[in-house]
Amino acid sequence: MTNNTISYSPVITDYQPEILLLEEGVEEYPLAQEVLSRLPDIPRQKFQDISMLTQQMKSSQYDVFGEGKKRLALSRFKGSFLKKCPGISPGMVCCNYYVVNLAKNCIYDCSYCFLQDFLGNNPMQVAYVNVEDLLVELEEVFTQYPDRNFRVGTGELTDSLALDAIVPYTAYLLPFFNQQSNAVLELKTKSDQIANLLDHSDPTNIIVSWSLNPQTVIDQEEKGAPSLAQRLESAKACLDKGYRIGFHFDPIILIPGWEDAYQQLVNILCDSLPIAKVEWVSLGSFRYRPSLKSIIKNRHPQTHLFTSEHLPSKDGKFRYLRPLRNHAYKTIRGYLKSRLEELNIYICMETQEIWEGVTGKTPRSDEKLDQFFDL
């Protein structure tokens, strides 16, 4: 692939839920009305209390989490939307990042997805429709701390864009963030659902980032997710539209022959779009809480995730052994730097020792990356 050959044709999602679950009163919200108008033929069922509905549904199913991907509940979120990134845990270096959870669960089914454990008993996808409340909350916080720069992501408990053709959060978020002086929105995705982004006229304060893996890993471990080529075509289209873009090599999975696979990934990425215009590439290796392992083995018996040894880190998560992680980060970082020395590369959810081992410095001593870290 070269920079000239890649092109994007709009893709309408194939996904439709089998049933729409509607909390009493949600039809009053414009976003809910929008969803209903986009899914006129999907059966609907009302409910009063999402906790009770959850209890009923999860007691009657085998693969609660997997079956939940077929249902979409529209609900109101009661509480505070904005949270500091939960990546901050003992011994870990973390980027300066906030999350808002507008939706839970995801239409894709990656074998390594932590939601299988975190939302294990959640038998539906949930989309919160009171997005007006979110915007009021964000406005208050951004105004209260004018000297702080906020990076806000929506992709912690879901993919930021996978459902955007059905639940168009971007129609609310993009105009709002366009107006902010101290905040950017980061949409993190594996999706090709960028039609709303291309239709929007102003890319100010929006970063769209794609998680990438070699196509063999996508085939093995990222069930239902768009191909590498589809992700890169979408990224190129967003870049051409003026959006800032980034990439996550996360989770890096050390399959046999991973060096060649990731070398090829770097080549494909750098041949697909002007890499000098990419804001950053983050690296993060496969990690998991102990409780996730048996869930993965049950739900994804063909997975190759556990062909290497993993040990617990300071935060309790299992990771590849430190020398192997160090080697993998150095190698992949080297591939990227050999294509563009100035490329910003950061390491996500890792210890200070790994940072220093790979880059020779702590994140706070790198001015280019300083903006990403705690102020």
Ligand code: SF4
């Ligand atoms: S795209 Fe992200 S949220 Fe969706 S299944 Fe994969 S890892 Fe989970």
